[in-house]
Amino acid sequence: xxxxxxxxxxxxxxxxxxxxxxxxxxxxxxxxxxxxxxxxxxxxxxxxxxxxxxxxxxxxxxxxxxxxxxxxxxxxxxxxxxxxxxxxxxxxxxxxxxxxxxxxxxxxxxxxxxxxxxxxxxxxxxxxxxxxxxxxxxxxxxxxxxxxxxxxxxxxxxxxxxxxxxxxxxxxxxxxxxxxxxxxxxxxxxxxxxxxxxxxxxxxxxxxxxxxxxxxxxxxxxxxxxxxxxxxxxxxxxxxxxxxxxxxxxxxxxxxxxxxxxxxxxxxxxxxxxxxxxxxxxxxxxxxxxxxxxxxxxxxxxxxxxxxxxxxxxxxxxxxxxxxxxxxxxxxxxxxxxxxxxxxxxxxxxxxxxxxxxxxxxxxxxxxxxxxxxxxxxxxxxxxxxxxxxxxxxxxxxxxxxxxxxxxxxxxxxxxxxxxxxxxxxxxxxxxxxxxxxxxxxxxxxxxxxxxxxxxxxxxxxxxxxxxxxxxxxxxxxx
Amino acid sequence: xxxxxxxxxxxxxxxxxxxxxxxxxxxxxxxxxxxxxxxxxxxxxxxxxxxxxxxxxxxxxxxxxxxxxxxxxxxxxxxxxxxxxxxxxxxxxxxxxxxxxxxxxxxxxxxxxxxxxxxxxxxxxxxxxxxxxxxxxxxxxxxxxxxxxxxxxxxxxxxxxxxxxxxxxxxxxxxxxxxxxxxxxxx
Ligand code: FES
Numbered sequence: 001x002x003x004x005x006x007x008x009x010x011x012x013x014x015x016x017x018x019x020x021x022x023x024x025x026x027x028x029x030x031x032x033x034x035x036x037x038x039x040x041x042x043x044x045x046x047x048x049x050x051x052x053x054x055x056x057x058x059x060x061x062x063x064x065x066x067x068x069x070x071x072x073x074x075x076x077x078x079x080x081x082x083x084x085x086x087x088x089x090x091x092x093x094x095x096x097x098x099x100x101x102x103x104x105x106x107x108x109x110x111x112x113x114x115x116x117x118x119x120x121x122x123x124x125x126x127x128x129x130x131x132x133x134x135x136x137x138x139x140x141x142x143x144x145x146x147x148x149x150x151x152x153x154x155x156x157x158x159x160x161x162x163x164x165x166x167x168x169x170x171x172x173x174x175x176x177x178x179x180x181x182x183x184x185x186x187x188x189x190x191x192x193x194x195x196x197x198x199x200x201x202x203x204x205x206x207x208x209x210x211x212x213x214x215x216x217x218x219x220x221x222x223x224x225x226x227x228x229x230x231x232x233x234x235x236x237x238x239x240x241x242x243x244x245x246x247x248x249x250x251x252x253x254x255x256x257x258x259x260x261x262x263x264x265x266x267x268x269x270x271x272x273x274x275x276x277x278x279x280x281x282x283x284x285x286x287x288x289x290x291x292x293x294x295x296x297x298x299x300x301x302x303x304x305x306x307x308x309x310x311x312x313x314x315x316x317x318x319x320x321x322x323x324x325x326x327x328x329x330x331x332x333x334x335x336x337x338x339x340x341x342x343x344x345x346x347x348x349x350x351x352x353x354x355x356x357x358x359x360x361x362x363x364x365x366x367x368x369x370x371x372x373x374x375x376x377x378x379x380x381x382x383x384x385x386x387x388x389x390x391x392x393x394x395x396x397x398x399x400x401x402x403x404x405x406x407x408x409x410x411x412x413x414x415x416x417x418x419x420x421x422x423x424x425x426x427x428x429x430x431x432x433x434x435x436x437x438x439x440x441x442x443x444x445x446x447x448x449x450x451x452x453x454x455x456x457x458x459x460x461x462x463x464x465x466x467x468x469x470x471x472x473x474x475x476x477x478x479x
Numbered sequence: 480x481x482x483x484x485x486x487x488x489x490x491x492x493x494x495x496x497x498x499x500x501x502x503x504x505x506x507x508x509x510x511x512x513x514x515x516x517x518x519x520x521x522x523x524x525x526x527x528x529x530x531x532x533x534x535x536x537x538x539x540x541x542x543x544x545x546x547x548x549x550x551x552x553x554x555x556x557x558x559x560x561x562x563x564x565x566x567x568x569x570x571x572x573x574x575x576x577x578x579x580x581x582x583x584x585x586x587x588x589x590x591x592x593x594x595x596x597x598x599x600x601x602x603x604x605x606x607x608x609x610x611x612x613x614x615x616x617x618x619x620x621x622x623x624x625x626x627x628x629x630x631x632x633x634x635x636x637x638x639x640x641x642x643x644x645x646x647x648x649x650x651x652x653x654x655x656x657x658x659x660x661x662x663x664x665x666x
Contacts (some may be wrong), residue, residue, distance in 0.1 A: 063532055069575070074574070081574035088528035162548045245514060252521070361552040385575045 017058070032237035032304050037223030039232055040240035043117070043245035044221070046110035052248040053103045054205065056255070060096040061198065070194035072187040076269040077385050083266045084382040094259035100142055102251060104284045107138060115318065115339055118327030119222035125319040127215040131318045134208045137201050144197040146282060150190065151267035152370070156279030158193075159185055164292060167304050168460040194232075225327040278366050280357075285464035287349035290356070311342065404474020407467050416457065421478045427456060431478035538571065545569070549585060549652040555593055561586035561609050561616075561627055563598075566656050583643060583654060584609060585618070588628045595645040595654045596629045602636040616640065 004015030004025055011019060019025040038045070067086060069078045082089040111131070114120055120128040147158040162185070166176035181188025223233075234240070271277075279290050288308075295303025314321065323334045329336045357363050408414055408421075416427035423429030434442060446468065449458040461468060545587035547566040555562060561584040569578050582598040596616075600607050615632060616625035623634030630639040644655040 059529075063529060066533065075573050085574070087531040087538075089532060089535075091528050092532055240515070242510065245517070249517075249521075252525075382574075386573055 001309070031217075032219075032235065034221065036221045036240055037230075037233050038228035039234040040236075040243055041224070042243055042247075043113050045244050046106055046113055047216075048244040049106050049112055049247050049251055050103065051209070052203060052251060053099055053106060054209070056252075057096060057099050059458065060092050060099065061202075063092050064096060065198060070190045072150065072190060072270075074385070075148060075190055076266075079149040079151075079266055080382055083263075083383075084378075090263045091259050094262075094264040095255050097264040098255055098258045100145060101282065101284070102255065102465060103138055104142065106217040106251070107135060111135070111174055112339075112343075115328045116336065117222065117225045118322075118329070118332065119225075120319045121322075121327055122219065122222065124215070124219050124222070127212065127219055128210045128319045129316065130208050130215060134205065134212060136210065137205050140201050141197060141205070142282065142284070144193040144201065146189065147193045149266055151374075152270060152274070152277055153267050153279070153374075155185065155270040155280045156277050157274070158189075160279050160289075161281065161285075164304065167300055169301055169305065211285065222327075225329065255470065265374045265378050267370075268377045268436070276366060277370065278363060280367070283350070286353045287346040290349040290353035315342075316340075321472045395471065400470060401474050401477050402476075404470045404472075407463065407471045408474055411461065411463065411471070413471075421475060427458070430475055433479060434472070434475035439469070439472055439476075442475065443468055446471070492517075530613050538615060546646075546648075546653045546655050549583070549595070549654055552593070552647055552650050555585045555652065560614065561596070563609065566654065568656055581656060582606065583656070584629075584630065584640075585652065586627055588642075593645065593652065594628070595643045595652070597641040597643055599641065600636060601638045601641060602634070603629075607640060 004012055004018065007013050011025070013375065015025055067078055067082050067089070069075065079093070082093055084090070114128070114131070123407055143158075143161060147154050162176050162179055165179065166172045168175065177183060179189070179192060180186075181192050221236075280286075292304060318335075324332070324334060358366060408417075413421075416424060417430050418424045418427075421430030421434070423431075437445075445453070446461045449460060461471070463471075484632060494506050494550075545568070549564050558657075564583050564585055565580045566583060567578050568581055569576060571577075584596040584598060586594060586596055588594045598607050598620040599605075600620065600623055602621060603624050605618050607616045607618045607623070607625065608613075609619050614627060616627075616629070617623070618625075618634065618636065621635045623636035624632040625636070625640050626632050631637075634653065
């Protein structure tokens with residue numbers, strides 16, 4: 001501000017110029033002089049902490065998008081490239097990953113503070129609802145971001161997550177297919193999740209943060225739950241500001257320390273055939289995951305849809321339910337104890353989930369083995385993918401192969417085995433198969449087809465030995 | 480709209496009823512300074528890994544001097560004109576190993592010895608083609624013309640075509656291709 005104000009506190013000519021055109025200085029003034037009833041407190045730092053974390057996610061996310069490619073061919077390779085190859089890549093990816101987990105923690109603290117202080121009261125219904133939307137959007141970010149590395153952990157956790165969605169009656173299967181881009185998870189799923197993760201949900205988050213802050217400025221800070229004398233109010237700046245900045249600094253230090261000393265690993269690429277893999281979601285989804293275990297069969301609808309909907313509706317509509325003017329938590333026993341119940345059950349479910357895994361030998365062994373696999377994979381150096389030389393160089397086929405192709409046509413092999421030996425209904429594919437057999441094996445089969453081949457209508461080759469070898473060279477060149 | 484300076488400064492305090500004396504103002508500007516310096520220091524420290532992260536590809540070597548076999552030497556004995564040859568260049572393109580083709584021209588320089596020219600135009604990098612009708616290399620982009628030995632004839636290109644390092648190995652002609660070509664000749 002110094003270049004905008006004179007020592008006596010009035011606006012300098014530059015400040016005046018800017019103020020008259022934008023009003024930004026008086027806006028800034030009103031922000032830092034925002035009056036906080038009862039004075040500053042550490043309890044109020046979570047909102048700005050969230051803002052700081054969202055900004056961190058935004059910056060690290062842009063950096064990650066610089067190298068990431070959302071397709072089944074490249075997703076895992078590019079994340080491996082970021083993690084193992086690019087300078088500071090592992091650090092930035094780890095900050096992004098830990099940052100997402102920290103958002104969940106701070107979001108919870110922010111929510112708990114608002115709830116317990118009764119800070120949603122006093123014409124703040126829409127402010128609370130915009131916060132609820134932000135909560136859902138953040139969970140959406142966590143869910144969509146988890147798939148993108150396309151390693152075992154990501155793939156199977158998301159497969160389970162989208163299957164849960166499929167259990168929702170009437171619309172569930174459609175939603176699941178819409179999200180996956182089909183019945184199976186694949187390259188379309190990746191691009192859908194990517195677009196949601198970097199475009200759709202972030203725009204939603206930006207819009208709702210703007211709304212949230214706008215409504216907060218309109219309503220003003222709620223202050224502590226107990227009545228305080230009017231004169232105890234203090235401006236946001238400097239003490240509350242210092243606390244907010246201090247909290248952001250602490251969050252940053254934790255993030256840096258975690259990312260530096262415990263970098264987030266990347267597992268081996270998806271192997272869909274691995275039946276043994278046991279998927280586990282991120283820790284904050286564990287209570288939900290455990291909850292779903294108890295609701296099998298026809299009752300599943302109650303567990304997956306009815307109860308969560310009721311709990312969520314209560315949570316979202318709190319300002320319409322808890323309407324009294326009393327804000328002290330001890331005088332709102334119903335609200336407070338309900339809140340404690342929900343938190344308690346979430347913790348219990350999370351604990352039970354961990355205990356189930358630990359007590360089952362097979363599961364804990366498999367989980368330990370999966371972690372070991374990840375560590376092994378992280379120890380291997382980065383392998384660039386290889387683009388096939390022949391395919392991209394488009395060299396013309398040699399005369400021998402051209403002659404072989406001619407024989408393939410004149411001997412009428414092409415009618416059953418298809419152009420380029422790709423196979424038809426009448427006869428199997430030869431491309432890729434012939435190269436696995438030796439010349440002797442092939443010439444024996446072509447000269448004297450086995451009974452099964454004869455039954456399919458395969459004639460014995462009647463041409464010269466030289467033609468046979470030319471034909472075999474052609475067959476073996478097919479990919 | 481005219482805004483009274485004094486009102487701009489005093490407005491927030493008068494509405495909130497917050498008491499502010501001179502000491503407070505002094506402390507406030509000091510804290511502001513501290514916050515500014517702190518934020519700048521943090522930003523500097525944090526931006527370091529980001530800078531490293533972003534410049535990483537510039538450090539990776541684009542392609543090492545690979546030697547490509549262009550075929551037997553006597554194939555180029557005729558003086559009918561430059562011969563177009565393709566070299567398959569393998570390079571590490573970020574996270575993938577790729578192969579791309581580059582055209583080179585085997586030609587004879589003024590003294591009659593073999594030289595290999597890059598087909599990349601020295602002006603702005605279009606692909607130069609040999610036109611037998613006019614016995615010149617012509618660039619399709621801005622009409623740069625070069626003689627059969629690659630020397631500049633006319634048009635915007637500042638120099639002649641780049642001569643690639645080449646050597647005879649056994650009875651075969653080898654060329655070293657790199658995006659930034661220097662000038663040399665077959666001994
Ligand atoms: S690029 Fe060849 S003349 Fe301009």
